[in-house]
Amino acid sequence: MRQLAAVAASVLVAACVSVPPANNEMDNARAAYRLAASNQQVQARAPVELQLAQRALGEAERLQKADADPTMIAHSAYLAEQRARIAIKTGELRETEAAMATAGEQRSRMQAELSARAREREQALTQKRDADLQIKQARIAAEQAAAEKRASEERASQLNSEVSRLQGELKARETDRGTVMTLGNDVLFDSGASVLKPGGRKAIDNLAQLMQKQPGRSVEIEGFADATGSPDTNRKLSEARAAAVKQALVERGVDAARIQTRGMGSSFPIASNETAVGRQLNRRVEVVFSPQPGTPSAGGTAR
Amino acid sequence: MITYVCKACIDLSDLQRASAIALAVTLAACSSTPPPKEQIQAARAAVSQAQPVAMRDGVAELTAAQIKLARAEQDMERGDNAQARMLAEQAEVDARYAWTIAENARVQRAAAEANQSAKQLRDELERSGK
Numbered sequence: 217m218r219q220l221a222a223v224a225a226s227v228l229v230a231a232c233v234s235v236p237p238a239n240n241e242m243d244n245a246r247a248a249y250r251l252a253a254s255n256q257q258v259q260a261r262a263p264v265e266l267q268l269a270q271r272a273l274g275e276a277e278r279l280q281k282a283d284a285d286p287t288m289i290a291h292s293a294y295l296a297e298q299r300a301r302i303a304i305k306t307g308e309l310r311e312t313e314a315a316m317a318t319a320g321e322q323r324s325r326m327q328a329e330l331s332a333r334a335r336e337r338e339q340a341l342t343q344k345r346d347a348d349l350q351i352k353q354a355r356i357a358a359e360q361a362a363a364e365k366r367a368s369e370e371r372a373s374q375l376n377s378e379v380s381r382l383q384g385e386l387k388a389r390e391t392d393r394g395t396v397m398t399l400g401n402d403v404l405f406d407s408g409a410s411v412l413k414p415g416g417r418k419a420i421d422n423l424a425q426l427m428q429k430q431p432g433r434s435v436e437i438e439g440f441a442d443a444t445g446s447p448d449t450n451r452k453l454s455e456a457r458a459a460a461v462k463q464a465l466v467e468r469g470v471d472a473a474r475i476q477t478r479g480m481g482s483s484f485p486i487a488s489n490e491t492a493v494g495r496q497l498n499r500r501v502e503v504v505f506s507p508q509p510g511t512p513s514a515g516g517t518a519r
Numbered sequence: 520m521i522t523y524v525c526k527a528c529i530d531l532s533d534l535q536r537a538s539a540i541a542l543a544v545t546l547a548a549c550s551s552t553p554p555p556k557e558q559i560q561a562a563r564a565a566v567s568q569a570q571p572v573a574m575r576d577g578v579a580e581l582t583a584a585q586i587k588l589a590r591a592e593q594d595m596e597r598g599d600n601a602q603a604r605m606l607a608e609q610a611e612v613d614a615r616y617a618w619t620i621a622e623n624a625r626v627q628r629a630a631a632e633a634n635q636s637a638k639q640l641r642d643e644l645e646r647s648g649k
Binding site: 287288291294295298299301302305306308309312313315316319320322323326327329330333334 | 605608609612613615616619620622623626627629630633634636637640641643644647648
């Protein structure tokens with residue numbers, strides 16, 4: 217048994233010595249190193265790893281040349297082969313990393329470009345919205361202005377037609393003193409009296425309305441008498457008649473400050489004082505409207 | 520084969536006492552190797568580095584490294600320092616190779632994704648005009 221063990225051991229020892237000199241492993245190591253060394257990627261990006269592989273292969277070559285233990289040679293060759301493979305893979309890895317860094321930069325640039333375009337679009341959109349809004353507002357304002365203009369023209373034309381109607385009813389006539397209306401005929405006053413007769417109310421109402429529609433104009437009320445009686449009496453009577461009309465207008469809401477009164481006595485008769493009808497016509501009140509503000513004043517006193 | 524050879528070395532240390540002088544010369548190399556603590560340390564470090572990345576790619580190389588390291592540790596415990604040293608050295612390069620393969624694959628995948636998203640961006644840029 218002991219002898220058998222010794223024999224077995226010696227066989228093993230013999231195996232140890234007679235192992236072939238690891239040619240295969242060396243060939244593999246050399247091939248792997250050549251592959252690594254001829255690779256530009258490895259040369260450029262994994263020089264340290266390539267150097268380690270070279271050193272490992274050198275060690276294996278040295279052991280083989282020195283006829284060292286084939287096990288050691290095979291081991292060294294294995295290390296050299298693995299080092300060469302590591303160098304190749306490292307070169308590949310660093311190349312990929314570099315490419316990724318470049319791709320990352322490109323991506324950042326493209327992202328920046330995209331955000332810039334998005335911002336521009338957003339700005340353009342905002343500007344367009346603002347512009348549209350302004351146009352819309354301007355249109356609304358223009359429509360409102362037009363509507364107001366129409367309304368005011370409407371009001372003005374209504375006023376004008378109303379004024380014309382009232383002036384027509386009051387038998388207004390244009391003179392260079394302004395618009396003159398004669399309140400009179402047979403309805404206003406009895407002879408020698410300054411009390412307005414009920415028949416004159418319509419004319420007074422019209423006059424008050426006319427004044428309220430043209431608030432810028434003031435009036436001068438001139439009272440007249442027929443030639444009956446003394447000039448002094450007639451003057452007073454004519455003044456009283458003008459005052460009565462003023463009083464009636466003020467009662468209808470016209471500002472008293474807009475009304476001046478004058479008594480003209482029996483001067484400026486408009487009909488003959490020889491007949492009752494003529495005297496009736498001469499017992500009258502004339503209302504002179506000042507010119508509309510803004511229209512050139514004609515001045516003068518001619519009637 | 521390595522294992523056989525060095526088992527032989529250990530077995531031979533008994534025989535050496537028995538007689539064979541010629542063998543004594545051969546075996547001197549074996550027994551004079553100090554414990555390869557540094558090599559085992561380096562192998563452990565390389566394995567630890569590769570372990571978290573070598574999940575899919577480099578897994579075979581990592582496994583080889585782990586087996587060799589474990590055997591190197593056992594051999595060193597048994598006093599087979601020469602064998603332990605060789606195994607540790609191989610475990611280290613195997614683990615480094617495993618790491619490089621795994622990292623390479625990871626970066627390749629990341630690069631492919633980056634290219635994909637770069638392509639999308641380029642398309643988007645083209646669509647957005649100018």
